[in-house]
Amino acid sequence: MEAAQSRHLFLLFLLTCGLALDIAAEIEGSSDGPGAAWGPMRLTDVPAAMEFITAVEVAVIGFFQDLEIPAVSVFHRVVKKFHDVSFGISTDSEVLAHFNITGNAISLFRLVDKEQLDLEGETIESIDDIKLSRFIEINSLHLVTEYNPVTVIGLFNSKIKIHLLLMMNKASPEYEESMRRYQKAAKLFQGKILFILVDSHIKANEKVISFFKLKMSQLPALAIYQTLDDEWDTLPIEEVSVEHVQSFCDGFLKGKLLRENHESEEKTPKVEL
CATH class of the missing domain: 3.40.30.10 (Glutaredoxin)
Structure with missing residues (x-):
């Protein structure tokens, strides 16, 4: 029940952010x-x-x-x-x-x-x-598709059901080099994962970022989402590199969720030695 509600909320966020479709x-x-x-x-x-x-x-x-x-x-x-x-x-x-x-x-x-x-x-x-x-x-989906209320329809209609989102500010000095590396990584997962860019500088995109329980202070970050079962994971990163992206995607495809480790660490009481 929670998974279904989660997916409905996610779709609602995607479809209501930014400009109206028409x-x-x-x-x-x-x-x-x-x-x-x-x-x-x-x-x-x-x-x-x-x-x-x-x-x-x-x-x-x-x-x-x-x-x-x-x-x-x-x-x-x-x-x-x-x-x-x-x-x-x-x-x-x-x-x-x-x-x-x-x-x-x-x-x-x-x-x-x-x-x-x-x-x-x-x-x-x-x-x-x-x-x-x-x-x-x-x-019009590309190796890296920038998220907006129009492209999101095509993303969810694609036969590829795993989506990787890079959330970062396009106005940042690191953007151009980060995108070059992100596009290079996208070629490694062509046909398996759709690569998406979410510009964190756009106010409406804050809803997408908050869905993944991320804060603006944690960006840039990667978020991966599987539309069939609503499984998702996140990885705040200081630098976008092909190695970081590849490792994160490979881990998700193998069923390893970093988010579960983080949540477990938060729930486990810390003992002073």
Whole structure:
């Protein structure tokens, strides 16, 4: 009963922190990225499409049998809103068949969990800029995904059910180097653990931090959470290193919880020698 209540509370915290989803979904990305400069890449055969997908963390491909449908215009407009997503377009019948596309579709591919998410059928017929933008924003998971009220939906919809959160202030002098190391560690657990960044400088994120019984004075810290059984653990760290992250994740995967040791130490009366 407590586990179920814990998970409900955690989801509530995640879904209520920061901007409302409807507002966040309408925020346009930078217009100075690759999409704005060159538009979607034309993918004329299966090898080109496969290479395109595996070369980036998030790829969105428009698979169209008919380039005159309204969805094509929507696709081209939305390309300009995202600077960290690669866009491609294909009308080749062999490419569509390879990806099990039987009509017109827009598909998002994630390197982090090898997912292919499709918009097709009636959804494509009624697609507009806001709906397509929301689909991409919600589902764009990277090796390290920054937590916000939009990305949290995609995180919990991922087939990877263990999430590692790095809670630290993005404005701190150590941030850039810490992120470099954190991303390096993320590659070691690709397909097993989703790596997330929680910016402790954002007021709304204090709810996420408090859920894990952490104080601001203990940050930076790592928190790991398994969505299937609500198991979690924390590790305050002075420095983010690949070794610290790897050891913490390996321990959790083996069932070792540092939090239980801490709680046991707090409950055990200390005896003066």
